Amino acid sequence: MKTVTVNIVTPDGPVYDSEVSMVIAKTTSGEIGVLPGHIPTVAPLAIGAVKLKGQNSEEFVAISGGFIEIRPDKISILAPSAEVANEIDLARAKEALARAEQRLAKKQDSIDFQRAELSLKRAMNRINVHEGNI
Structure with a gap:
């Protein structure tokens, strides 16, 4: 092969x-x-x-x-x-996910929504890859 x-x-x-x-x-x-x-x-x-x-x-x-x-x-x-x-720190990824969700839920003018959305996507990706949900 x-x-x-x-x-x-x-x-x-x-x-x-x-x-x-x-x-x-x-x-x-x-x-x-x-x-x-x-x-x-x-x-x-x-x-x-x-x-x-x-x-x-x-x-x-x-x-x-x-x-x-x-x-x-x-x-x-x-x-x-x-x-x-197998090297992804699942606890850290879940903490990042929670932080990103909190930022997006606040809906304040001072929050950079694009940055928060990217943080959310990265955290979800890391969790999904670690858990094999691809």
């Missing part, structure tokens, strides 16, 4: 580096599935999960946007933040 090298990197350093047979990611214009030998592509990523399929395994990484660069033999994902499913 053909494989492709996948690197997921954040400003804090590498998060994932391995060989996989398929990558599924959520771009800003929809989902993309990538197999080895894919044509070179660059696309912006939405907040979501990246699914990494190996020969006998599947792994998920929660990302908060960024870019995917696809080459025939290598896929690079550059994200502001990324966490492998």
Whole structure:
């Protein structure tokens, strides 16, 4: 089975580096599935999960946007933040979700709603990836 090298990197350093047979990611214009030998592509990523399929395994990484660069033999994902499913701190993610929901419920002029909504989406994504609800 053909494989492709996948690197997921954040400003804090590498998060994932391995060989996989398929990558599924959520771009800003929809989902993309990538197999080895894919044509070179660059696309912006939405907040979501990246699914990494190996020969006998599947792994998920929660990302908060960024870019995917696809080459025939290598896929690079550059994200502001990324966490492998089994490394997500569920309690911290639930606290972030509660804070974002409280900010949105206040409906005050001083609250930046767009920022609060993005915080809510990131927290929900991390919880869903950790719990496997993808």
